[in-house]
Amino acid sequence: MGSVASEKANQLAKHNPKTRxxxxxxxxxxxxxxxxxxxxxxxxxxxxxxNKAAVISVIxxxxxxxxxxxxxxxxxxxxxxxxxARLGKATEMGAPSLENGHYFGIDxxxxxxxxxxIQGTQVSLMVGLIGAGIAVFVGTFYxxxxxYFGGRIDSFMMRLVDILMSIPFMFILIxxxxxxxxxxxxxFIGIGLLAWLDMARIVRGQTxxxxxxxxxxxxxxxxxxSLTIIRRHIVPNLMGVVAVYATLLVPGMxxxxxxxxxxxLGVQEPNTxxxxxxxxxxxxxxxxxxxxxxxxxFFFVVTLFSFFFIGDGLRDALDPKDR
Amino acid sequence: xxxxxxxxxxxxxxxxxxIKPDGAMPWTKPLKLHAVNDVSFDLKRGETLGIVGxxxxxxxxxxxAIISLVPTSGGSIVWLGDELVGLxxxxxxxxxKEIQMIFQDPLASLDPRMNIGEIIAEPLxxxxxxxxxxxxxxxxxxxxxxxxxxxNLVNRYPHEFSGGQCQRIGIARALILNPKLIICDEPVSAxxxxxxxxxINLLKELQNELGLSLIFIAHDLSVVKHxxxxxxxxxxxxxxxxxxxxxxxxxxxxxxxxxxxxxxPIPDPEIExxxxxxxxxGELPSPLSPPxxxxxxxxxxxxxxxxxxxxxxxxxxxxxxxxxxxxPD
Numbered sequence: 001m002g003s004v005a006s007e008k009a010n011q012l013a014k015h016n017p018k019t020r021x022x023x024x025x026x027x028x029x030x031x032x033x034x035x036x037x038x039x040x041x042x043x044x045x046x047x048x049x050x051n052k053a054a055v056i057s058v059i060x061x062x063x064x065x066x067x068x069x070x071x072x073x074x075x076x077x078x079x080x081x082x083x084x085a086r087l088g089k090a091t092e093m094g095a096p097s098l099e100n101g102h103y104f105g106i107d108x109x110x111x112x113x114x115x116x117x118i119q120g121t122q123v124s125l126m127v128g129l130i131g132a133g134i135a136v137f138v139g140t141f142y143x144x145x146x147x148y149f150g151g152r153i154d155s156f157m158m159r160l161v162d163i164l165m166s167i168p169f170m171f172i173l174i175x176x177x178x179x180x181x182x183x184x185x186x187x188f189i190g191i192g193l194l195a196w197l198d199m200a201r202i203v204r205g206q207t208x209x210x211x212x213x214x215x216x217x218x219x220x221x222x223x224x225x226s227l228t229i230i231r232r233h234i235v236p237n238l239m240g241v242v243a244v245y246a247t248l249l250v251p252g253m254x255x256x257x258x259x260x261x262x263x264x265l266g267v268q269e270p271n272t273x274x275x276x277x278x279x280x281x282x283x284x285x286x287x288x289x290x291x292x293x294x295x296x297x298f299f300f301v302v303t304l305f306s307f308f309f310i311g312d313g314l315r316d317a318l319d320p321k322d323r
Numbered sequence: 324x325x326x327x328x329x330x331x332x333x334x335x336x337x338x339x340x341x342i343k344p345d346g347a348m349p350w351t352k353p354l355k356l357h358a359v360n361d362v363s364f365d366l367k368r369g370e371t372l373g374i375v376g377x378x379x380x381x382x383x384x385x386x387x388a389i390i391s392l393v394p395t396s397g398g399s400i401v402w403l404g405d406e407l408v409g410l411x412x413x414x415x416x417x418x419x420k421e422i423q424m425i426f427q428d429p430l431a432s433l434d435p436r437m438n439i440g441e442i443i444a445e446p447l448x449x450x451x452x453x454x455x456x457x458x459x460x461x462x463x464x465x466x467x468x469x470x471x472x473x474x475n476l477v478n479r480y481p482h483e484f485s486g487g488q489c490q491r492i493g494i495a496r497a498l499i500l501n502p503k504l505i506i507c508d509e510p511v512s513a514x515x516x517x518x519x520x521x522x523i524n525l526l527k528e529l530q531n532e533l534g535l536s537l538i539f540i541a542h543d544l545s546v547v548k549h550x551x552x553x554x555x556x557x558x559x560x561x562x563x564x565x566x567x568x569x570x571x572x573x574x575x576x577x578x579x580x581x582x583x584x585x586x587x588p589i590p591d592p593e594i595e596x597x598x599x600x601x602x603x604x605g606e607l608p609s610p611l612s613p614p615x616x617x618x619x620x621x622x623x624x625x626x627x628x629x630x631x632x633x634x635x636x637x638x639x640x641x642x643x644x645x646x647x648x649x650x651p652d
Contacts, residue, residue, distance in 0.1 A: 037438050037479035214432035218496070221390050222446045223419035225412075236436040 044240075047317040054313025057306035064303055068121040076101025077112030079119045080270055086110055096291055105291040107277075108284045116272055117296055123273040124254050125303075127187065131253035134192035136246045139199025144230050144238070146200070147207025158204065161197050169194045173256075177265045184267055187260065191253055202245055206238040240318035247311035251304040258300070274300045330504060330536050331366040331389070336398035338381070338388050338560075342611065356610050358384040360560040361398070363637065366504070371530065371537040373551030373568065375544060375583070377607060381560040382540045383427075386506045389538070390422050391415055403503075420450045423497035427509040429489035433481035440477035443467065443495045450500060466495040470525060487518035494525065498533070506538045511546060523550055544587045548572055553643070556580050559610055559618045562637060566644040576644065576651040579603075579619050617649065625650050 049055055077083065083102070086093045087110035096105040096113075104113040146157035173190040180186050210216065211234065219229050258275025260266035267273045274296050281293030337360055341353035359381040366372050374382050387393045389400055391407065400407040402418055410418075423446070426432035433442050443463045447454060454462075464474035470491040481489060490510060497505050507526065511519040527550060530537060541547045547554060547568075554571050556563040556579065564577040575581045582603045589595045605622045608614055614621050620630035629649050639645040 034475045034478050037476075037483060039438065039480050040435055040482065214426045214428055215434040217392060218424065218426060218432050218493075219434075219445065221392055221419065221424045222449055222496075223416045224445065224449050228449075232437075233434050237434070 044314075044317040048313050051313040051316060053309045054317075057309035057313070060302055061306040061310070064121065064299060064306075065125065068118050068125065071118040072115070075112065075115045075118070077115055079111060079115035079272075081112065082110040083112070084110065095289075096295075104295045105289070107280060107292055108287075108289065113277075113292065113295055116277060117299060120272045120274045120277045120296060121299060123184070123267055123271060124257060124275070124300075127184075127191065127257040127273070128250040128254040130188055131191040131195055131257075132246050132249040134188075135195035135199045135249055136242060137196075138192075139196035140203050140235060140238070140242055141230075142196065143200040143203025143205075144207050144234050147204040148211050148226065148230050148234060150208075150211075154204070158201070161200055164194070165197050170259075173260065174263075174265055177260070182265055182268050184271065187257065187266060191256055195249065195253065199242070199245060199249070202241060203238055206241050207234055210234050210237050240314075244311055244315045244318065247307055247314055251307040254300075254304065328368050329365050330368050330403060332399075332401040333365065333389065334363040334399050334401075336362050336385070336388055336400060337396050338384050338393055339396045354611055357560050357613065358610065359388060360613075362555075362557070362560075362562045363398075364555055364562070364565060366536055366538065368503070368536055369530070369534050370553065371539055371551045373547035373554040374538065374540045374557060375542060375547050375554060376557035378542065379607065379610070380557045381610075382542075382557055383508050384560075385557070386424070386508050386538060386540055389506060390419065390424060416450075420446065420500040421502050422504045422506065423500065423502040424506045424508060425490070425493050425497050425510045428513050429486050429493055430481060430484075432493055433489060435481055438478050438480050439467075439484075439492050442481070442492060443499055446496060446500050462499060463495075466499050469498065469529070470495045485518075486514050487521060490514060490518075490522050491525070494522075494529070498529065501533070502535070504536045504538065506540075508540050509542070510539075512541065512543065519546065526550065544583060556583065559608065559613055561618050562647060563619065564644075564646045564648075565637075566646075570644055574644075574652070576646045577648045578623050578625050578650075578652075581652065617647075 083106055086102075086106055096103060102112050102114065104117055107113050107116060142157065142161075146154045173187075173194070176190045177186055216229060216233055219233055224232070254274070257266055257273060258278065261273050261275030262279040264279070267276055277296035278293065278300065281289075281291075281296060285293055338358045340356040340358055342356050343353050344351070347353075362381075362385060364372065374385065376382050384393060388395050389407075391410070395408050398408070402422070405418065407415065407418060433439070437445075440460070440463050443466055444459050447459055447462060460477075463477060467474045467477070472488065472491050472495065481492070484492065493510075510526070511522050514522060523546065526537065526539075529535060537550070539547060539550050551568045553565065554568050555565045556571075556577065558579055564571065564575070564580045566576075571580065572584060575584055582601055585601050586603070589598070601624075603622055604624075608618070608621055614631070616629075616631045616633055617623070617626075617635050620626040623630065627650070633649070635647045635649045637645045637647045640651075
């Protein structure tokens, strides 16, 4: 009896136009080409671009980076030329002006501040990005390895970090610059060597939570080698935290470099950086040449704020539950 | 390779965890927690063994010990004649492709940053790294349609699927290497009832089609009854009773099994309201300091002096029905 009834129902369904349509739809669904998925990264991307402060910061930062590359083509004076006509008369004749080609005015040695700021921007951004890059690379793999292997390896690796952290960072950096000479490379090495410590700690903490997730267990059960698990499962899942921390690390690096340069130990003449320019500008503020301080300061502050807002935006975008 | 051949022989397996007491000094000896204590069973080709027990009784730990996700501290696990205990990671690798696992939380067991094509292909890429890309794609699609997923969803990410679909992805990942044994660690307890039935029926169909053996862990007795050929009851890391499924439900011999079965609700309000339910008294003792003798004696209605003095052995009076009790029914 039951089978007869179901056959009847089947026949009815065949004649029912609605059922046919649904069947057709099902057919279409099954036959179409692979559907594009939307990854968590793409979701984060969309959320990020809804954050106004972050988007404005991205634009501002892009403008500053572009300025440091395109700016030299509009310069009338190079960064080394001394404008002998205005040397020593910065207060009266050195103010920013479009007519004489000193768009941002001149510094107290008669050099064009526009070209100097461009040069300083390049150096400062380079220090920030390379320093943060080293920290991200070394810190991520060190922290992930320590957290993943755990036990004694973890204890040993993290105690090493603790020991390095207990050394006063600024003191060592200044000593290095004094002993090995003041060069940009020494600055990179010094900052890079010490900046990864925090990153390693953060990454290790994240790894400890990730390695107990079931998908890592599934990978172990499948027989995926440890290093592949770190590379394929652990690192991509901590990239969110790392990305946020890295954007906050860049301004930190720039600040450190500026501080060192402000003390006169960082980049050396004829090279310059924002810190060095601000230091020079602050030195001559008594003579009324305010642009010598405020122009580099403007770039410095805008960049730092941009990085902080981007970091904030990234955090909200990558971890929407955490807000 | 005939049916009935023994795949897996587990004898006397123990798993201990070291627990550091609160505020312990680095040199104090850690406490031993016996998560699994002297459990033995064997599994034949094509057979389903159900493992039931309360939360924290060592079901999952036992499963993890079999595929050496947790180290064992005693006993032996023999897989098709090869001893698995004490193998190094690289020696274990060839066996891993024959034993796969399905996890409890379907979403958590899938890497959120990988699309499901990559997830399902991972075991294949791990064990056969030289498989051409085209073949991998084909195999993945074949597996997806086998578990009832549309193959055109390969590029989707786990968070775009429902719990039941995620569990299907997990099953597809476990099946892609044509394993001989799949360990299902509470595969349906995170799903709602209608989806549970779908997933269980899928597992049974696949088992019939591919001749798989299953170790099916659950705390839902009716689910276990539905899928298993044989059932093992665990309590506090100790096996209480092993028997064929029908026998266990009709003639439970261990008092614990008896109490468990009487606690299963009957989906008929009239019967359910009028029947007498015998409750299990008391709390589960701490596995850090298990009772002497029979571990169940503190809650057992039949406990006598001998239960505290002597640990009952796994005995079998009738064939295939083993029970660890001094006073079996």
